[in-house]
Amino acid sequence: MEDPARLRREYQLAVLQHQHELIDLTLYQVRASRRRRTRGERGRRNWVRPWIGRRRQFGMYDQLMVELRNEDHASFTNFLRISPAMFDELLARVGPRITKQYTFYRDPLEPGMKLALTLRHLASGNKYASMKFGWRVPHNTQSLVVRDVCQAIIDEYVDEVLVCPSTPESWRAVADKFFQRWNFPNTCGALDGKHVACRCPPKSGSLYFNYKGFYSIVLMALVDADYKFIWADISGSGSASDAQIYNSCELKECVP
Template sequence: MSPEMFDELLARVGPRITKQQTWHREPLEPGMKFALTLRHLASGSKYASMKFGWRVPHNTQSFLVREVCQAIIDEYMDEVMICPTTPDGWRTIADKFYEKWNFPHTCGALDGKHVACRCPPETGSMYYNYKGFYSVVLMTLVDADYKFIWADVGGTGSASDAQIYNDSELRECAEDGTIGFPDPDPLPNDYQDVPYFFISDDAIALRPTMMEPYSLRGLTNDEHIFNYRHPGKPIPGSAEYHAASPLHRQGHRQSTHGPAQPDEDQVPRTPEPAARPCREYEPRFHSSCLETGL
């Protein structure tokens, strides 16, 4: 990040994270809070390893990182993550998809991401996913330029993408028509009306407002062409997390907030094979010993 961009971001977020100076002790400077939070998000470093370089205790870091992240959300949410609510807004996204990905009537690409975390107390296997670790699910909807336009954070790791989508407000609004999709119209070089929809991989069921690729078995030539052009693989298949590389790197490390993966000494490990039991010692005497009386 360039110094100019850092100063610009700090100028907007700084007033939200500035503390009043009292006789008790001097508060941390907003620049220190903001730089430390960016370092944690970009590298995924643990608080215990950062406390020596930043001279800030790990327990203080755990509070200020949450504070700065919430300040960033409050400052940039309405400006950066804008979900359209009008037919013109969704049509603009669909036109962009058709221009860049050659797939018409697409209003967004949907996919989920497992973010490693520690297991909350008394939750059993609720946050344990099929990949073998505890996680919360970040489900996002992106446009053709990898920009987030909707997000759902906090799904349990044991829940599938279909379960999280079925319980989301996005599905409810898309199916009851309150989301503001344009009216169905013909595809290019066709005359039959086709509705506007989201795209995803085969984890979410096919719906009038959700398009998925064909199964990989027994595909015809036309179905092969459809799957080749279906943007479910190049866009939502973790591509937006690679585009947002700090978030992607952080997602591969264990989160120190909220639900989390158990410590290494608590992770069940494959038991080592039991040592082969030793046979009882059987004394063997040489015939010469018996002759001499030994």
């Protein structure tokens, strides 16, 4: 027969443990309710920040770029690294791909604005956080715009601009131009790689850690005698050498 005193102690211990769990649950509910109340009181102050809403009056695209186009084409070219005529041609071809539908919430960014912002980011290397004040576009919006515009440019021009030779005759034409212009015989192109810094991908270990001491992916590109890209690959991991990337890519099978 079990000891009544021991059973009483076990019962009292179970009651105390249950009360302790109830206290913890109550404290958690109080903290959660306080956080929700604080967030509700703070709320969202602006749907759109007032200075961002005045983009058309004072933004760089609607003011500075208009002045440069009308008064100083050389400065326009220096600003975006392309001439006004080239900008207009690029906008005409890429514009339909980056145009968003108008809604009753807010007006979308103009295609020209997206293209100019992307070109300026690529030309200057400025961070989104520093560009948002001049362009009056939030940094998180810029991160989406730049990716969309770059992808649209690739989709529009890849089959026209980046054409890799596929026959012995086309490779021979590239080699002949190298010999005529640079006096290099039997040269099918100039090949080199570039480490593009990135964050370490999840569960990748040291695969993307290069010999320079940072994580990167490798941009491997081939150009002809006129410095025009005829092939590019951006799938190489930072720890791989140029030879490893070349041996594993499709270019090795295309070159005769």
